[in-house]
Amino acid sequence: MRTDTGQVFKLEDYRPSDYAIPRTELTFRLAPEATVVTATLTIERREDTALTTPLVLDGDGLALSRLEIDGREPDLSAYDATPDRLTIHVSPAARQFRLTIETVVNPSANLALMGLYRSSGVYCTQCEAEGFRRITYFLDRPDILSVYTVRIEARREEAPLLLSNGNPVESGDLPGGRHFAVWHDPFQKPSYLFALIAGDLGRISDQFTTMNGRTVDLGVYVEHGKEPLAAYAMDALKRSMKWDEEAFGREYDLDVFNIVAVSDFNMGAMENKGLNVFNDKYVLADRETATDTDFANIEAIIAHEYFHNWTGNRITCRDWFQLCLKEGLTVYRDHEFSADQRSRAVKRIAEVRALRALQFPEDQGPLAHPVRPRRYREINNFYTATVYEKGSEVVRMIRTILGTAAFRAGMDLYFDRHDGEAATIEDFLKAFEDASGRDLSQFALWYHQAGTPHLAVTSRYDAAAKELTIDIEQSVPPTPSETRKRLMHIPLAFGLVGKDGQDMLASSVDGATVEDGVIHVHKRRHSVTFSGISSRPALSLNRGFSAPITLSVEQKAEDLAFLAGHDSDLFARWEALHTLFSKAIITAYRRLRGGKAAEFKPELAALAGAIAGDETLEPAFCALALTLPSEADIAREIGGDIDPEIVFAARLALAQAIAAANRQGFEAHYASLVDGGEFSPDAASAGRRALRNILLDHLSLLPDGAGLAARHFRDATNMTDRAAALAVLVHRQGETQEAAEALARFESTYLADSLVMDKWFQIQASAPGAETLDRVKALMRHPSFSMNNPNRVRALIGTLANASQTGFHRADGEGYRFLADTVVDIDRRNPQLAARLATAFRSWRSLEPIRQEKARAALLSVAQTSDLSADLGDIVQRTLA
Numbered sequence: 001m002r003t004d005t006g007q008v009f010k011l012e013d014y015r016p017s018d019y020a021i022p023r024t025e026l027t028f029r030l031a032p033e034a035t036v037v038t039a040t041l042t043i044e045r046r047e048d049t050a051l052t053t054p055l056v057l058d059g060d061g062l063a064l065s066r067l068e069i070d071g072r073e074p075d076l077s078a079y080d081a082t083p084d085r086l087t088i089h090v091s092p093a094a095r096q097f098r099l100t101i102e103t104v105v106n107p108s109a110n111l112a113l114m115g116l117y118r119s120s121g122v123y124c125t126q127c128e129a130e131g132f133r134r135i136t137y138f139l140d141r142p143d144i145l146s147v148y149t150v151r152i153e154a155r156r157e158e159a160p161l162l163l164s165n166g167n168p169v170e171s172g173d174l175p176g177g178r179h180f181a182v183w184h185d186p187f188q189k190p191s192y193l194f195a196l197i198a199g200d201l202g203r204i205s206d207q208f209t210t211m212n213g214r215t216v217d218l219g220v221y222v223e224h225g226k227e228p229l230a231a232y233a234m235d236a237l238k239r240s241m242k243w244d245e246e247a248f249g250r251e252y253d254l255d256v257f258n259i260v261a262v263s264d265f266n267m268g269a270m271e272n273k274g275l276n277v278f279n280d281k282y283v284l285a286d287r288e289t290a291t292d293t294d295f296a297n298i299e300a301i302i303a304h305e306y307f308h309n310w311t312g313n314r315i316t317c318r319d320w321f322q323l324c325l326k327e328g329l330t331v332y333r334d335h336e337f338s339a340d341q342r343s344r345a346v347k348r349i350a351e352v353r354a355l356r357a358l359q360f361p362e363d364q365g366p367l368a369h370p371v372r373p374r375r376y377r378e379i380n381n382f383y384t385a386t387v388y389e390k391g392s393e394v395v396r397m398i399r400t401i402l403g404t405a406a407f408r409a410g411m412d413l414y415f416d417r418h419d420g421e422a423a424t425i426e427d428f429l430k431a432f433e434d435a436s437g438r439d440l441s442q443f444a445l446w447y448h449q450a451g452t453p454h455l456a457v458t459s460r461y462d463a464a465a466k467e468l469t470i471d472i473e474q475s476v477p478p479t480p481s482e483t484r485k486r487l488m489h490i491p492l493a494f495g496l497v498g499k500d501g502q503d504m505l506a507s508s509v510d511g512a513t514v515e516d517g518v519i520h521v522h523k524r525r526h527s528v529t530f531s532g533i534s535s536r537p538a539l540s541l542n543r544g545f546s547a548p549i550t551l552s553v554e555q556k557a558e559d560l561a562f563l564a565g566h567d568s569d570l571f572a573r574w575e576a577l578h579t580l581f582s583k584a585i586i587t588a589y590r591r592l593r594g595g596k597a598a599e600f601k602p603e604l605a606a607l608a609g610a611i612a613g614d615e616t617l618e619p620a621f622c623a624l625a626l627t628l629p630s631e632a633d634i635a636r637e638i639g640g641d642i643d644p645e646i647v648f649a650a651r652l653a654l655a656q657a658i659a660a661a662n663r664q665g666f667e668a669h670y671a672s673l674v675d676g677g678e679f680s681p682d683a684a685s686a687g688r689r690a691l692r693n694i695l696l697d698h699l700s701l702l703p704d705g706a707g708l709a710a711r712h713f714r715d716a717t718n719m720t721d722r723a724a725a726l727a728v729l730v731h732r733q734g735e736t737q738e739a740a741e742a743l744a745r746f747e748s749t750y751l752a753d754s755l756v757m758d759k760w761f762q763i764q765a766s767a768p769g770a771e772t773l774d775r776v777k778a779l780m781r782h783p784s785f786s787m788n789n790p791n792r793v794r795a796l797i798g799t800l801a802n803a804s805q806t807g808f809h810r811a812d813g814e815g816y817r818f819l820a821d822t823v824v825d826i827d828r829r830n831p832q833l834a835a836r837l838a839t840a841f842r843s844w845r846s847l848e849p850i851r852q853e854k855a856r857a858a859l860l861s862v863a864q865t866s867d868l869s870a871d872l873g874d875i876v877q878r879t880l881a
Ligand code: B3K
Pocket: 128, 129, 267, 269, 270, 271, 304, 305, 308, 327, 380, 383
């Protein structure tokens, strides 16, 4: 583990390396505790590098066992080897030479899951961002592009399967029950895309014929016996390959494409060239074990990693500051894919909910950073919602500004220009400027400036002049180390909705550039006047969430209700309804805090009922409409001095009011959506299940809710319904007989299936109430739990910290103390996992003073621990700053 040295890496310090590594030959002699890695690197001194410039290779915890330069052992004085660096003081006079480096690594002891490690007996690697240096000494930076040939040797019995990047070249037997395989990847790549897998796994196979008629052999590898659970992933892969040809003209380039599922993995998956490695949670699925959300995630992540082949692999990042060049763009691509495969409007609402839940708190708290950061201490801490999700929003805005055709032309130009290179955000933007003739210099601030921009909007209608004027004021809030902000270019999609629900068209517009239903806000203030408007319209703003901003609009509740019922933009309908929900919950919160009872206008529950029952709407949309803003959403809207228990009570009161007012309608609707026994994971079927399950959630708040939920649980024929019913029982009914029985039943059925047991942990850890913390502590002793497995830890501890507002933010501060102690413990084995968990503290300053103080004390106790990893040290210090 790299302990915290406090070293800061800066974008402006980038300079090209002194040496290149055009070829990399690796041999792995695999053994569980002592794997011998021999790297033969062809090193090339760059033209302008002096002969005396030392070659400095990165390492991380390495032990050098042999070194040769051009086949000869050098003098001891010619080099220096430490665990984190190999320095060759004077290199040979020839510009090219060969360096042979032998290291011995212990995959079994590697609990950080970076570099070469073992997961359930399978050897696997994870090199992004800086894991390759835990395998051998290298110029471990993304602008060092090299052609790799890899030879793997292992005991055949232990590892009949030997995989690496590229195409298979050769394989055969060796003495002593061992065997070997050689892989060659003809595409030059950075070290972070290197991968090796060796073990005993089952395979499902298929083929894909590319747009130019090349046949690609596809393989998905999973634990023996789990092959049928990989069918959906394979199907998603083939659909992704086809879609990338159709939507972006991108063809696959190797003879094989392999995906391997492993059970110990720090994140979702990894896009290694030709050999994607996946967290098994994002591969394995069938109706019995996976929810509809799991199916949708699998489809999206399979697509995401596949799409990286062009956006990330063939065009990679010059340095890690450019991470969003591959991540934001690839998220944008996977969003578009899912929108095309499913319902675009429903997908958009889900994206916005995720952005607000994960990215807004980042942008609005101590961990705020630009989509392209300028500084980091530990790059692993920058695989954030800002880089990924806001990065995707920025690409989406480029499309909105340029239009579909020019956007595609810009993408084509980017691919043509930079294929085979390590590029920057400037290169990316330049391709769009050149293809469209537009100036994107102000727009580029979206990459450089942190914080969520805000637009405050008022409007006035002049009936006599038939004019509507909208006044818009832009502000960008200060963020850590960036107090002064520049004004941004914000594409604000809008509509003026008339009494008939149709958009009204203006005869002329004055005061801002308005094109194709988008107001281009780029100054502090705009006053936009629309002429020829015959009656006062309802103002629909930021349609489709065209810009990732916050918006306050002075607007009548009737207008919002009208938009919720009539806007032609489905996202805007959802948004209007949810704005009304939020306002109502916040009003109730203030009343409860003032010692009064919560009260709601009956119109709101009636509106919710009408939208839920509108048969012209997709069930998936209705389900999202009925899902109230989360407690965290509400807390963010309130802004500060949060009492999570009162937020919980206010939200529950609205849910109860909606359920009580719509009882009959909801019951009838629930009954009409009854599961017919047929199962398909497609979006329409999933939408019907989602609606039925959210109706159950509401109905469970009424008398005999527990009986209904228990029946739903008992009759469930798929995991979506079963898990939903269990969650309702545990969250809504508390410690009832029904809840206890369902938990026991679920546990005994799925005890052997870790991924399903994660759901069991998750449902209990996300229960409301102070006692959830005690339950989580007890569950840590459950035989299915392990502190070494990231999925288990996230399911139990991550869920408590992020999904049980009243459990984690207990008034006595015990939730904070627990998380602090736990992250310190986890940091000793897996710093990345510990750092990620610690980000749950990021909104501590918005709490009421007593909780704030307790959270701060817990954070300080972590900060004062000796030998913290760079990962955890960085998060905790920035959170406290
Ligand atoms: N590129 C990987 C993430 C690597 C995270 C390293 N800490 C998965 C992805 O975004 O596709």
